[in-house]
Amino acid sequence: EVQLLESGGGLVQPGGSLRLSCSASGFTFSTYAMSWVRQAPGKGLEWVSVISGDGGTTFYADSVKGRFTVSRDNSKNTLYLQMSSLRAEDTAIYYCAKMNGRSRPYWNYDYWGQGTLVTVSS
Amino acid sequence: QSVLTQPPSVSGAPGQRVTISCTGSSSNIGAGYDVHWYQQLPGTAPKLLIYGNNNRPSGVPDRFSGSKSGTSASLAITGLQADDEADYYCQSYDSNLNWVFGEGTKLTVL
Numbered sequence: 001e002v003q004l005l006e007s008g009g010g011l012v013q014p015g016g017s018l019r020l021s022c023s024a025s026g027f028t029f030s031t032y033a034m035s036w037v038r039q040a041p042g043k044g045l046e047w048v049s050v051i052s053g054d055g056g057t058t059f060y061a062d063s064v065k066g067r068f069t070v071s072r073d074n075s076k077n078t079l080y081l082q083m084s085s086l087r088a089e090d091t092a093i094y095y096c097a098k099m100n101g102r103s104r105p106y107w108n109y110d111y112w113g114q115g116t117l118v119t120v121s122s
Numbered sequence: 123q124s125v126l127t128q129p130p131s132v133s134g135a136p137g138q139r140v141t142i143s144c145t146g147s148s149s150n151i152g153a154g155y156d157v158h159w160y161q162q163l164p165g166t167a168p169k170l171l172i173y174g175n176n177n178r179p180s181g182v183p184d185r186f187s188g189s190k191s192g193t194s195a196s197l198a199i200t201g202l203q204a205d206d207e208a209d210y211y212c213q214s215y216d217s218n219l220n221w222v223f224g225e226g227t228k229l230t231v232l
Binding site for chain 1: 156160169213225
């Protein structure tokens with residue numbers, strides 16, 4: 001059974017930093033691209049970042065480019081999101097999600113974690 | 123504002139059929155990229171409902187179906203049930219923006 005468990009969320013001041021983690025199990029972690037998707041309170045889903053299975057290729061939404069860094073440790077089956085220069089508009093539930101599909105433009109999010117809440121406020 | 127447009131809300135009575143549209147453009151759905159659909163029950167994480175335009179993951183009832191034509195896609199739900207009440211999101215790939223989600227549609231079962 002695929003399981004994704006996020007941790008690391010919390011309250012942080014504007015301009016601060018936070019690192020999220022996602023522990024994965026139930027599948028061959030290094031084989032699949034992984035993603036972070038966020039959902040602001042009462043709002044829709046927003047793709048944040050994607051990292052390839054080997055960690056060599058990363059993608060970022062324009063809204064976080066230059067401030068967030070996605071990484072993974074395949075020996076620990078863990079995905080990370082390092083967030084810096086945080087802003088109030090980064091307040092959201094952050095979901096870790098496994099990606100699946102025949103090639104990058106056709107990837108979907110086939111499994112999701114339960115999410116971790118990040119609140120940016122003074 | 124998302125590049126994939128969905129109606130903010132739809133509703134239907136138990137047993138009825140409802141559809142949710144997802145309208146894109148030539149840089150995403152119209153470019154031939156697949157459309158996927160997610161169901162988000164209140165207070166829970168999203169769940170993959172339809173992938174590759176019209177495929178259901180194991181465990182998803184055949185009351186849910188997807189279709190795609192041109193620059194649009196649709197999710198149909200037949201035999202509406204109370205526990206179908208949720209938010210539904212379409213998702214595709216955009217040549218300029220990478221992965222994109224629709225704004226979401228709230229389904230109310232009357």
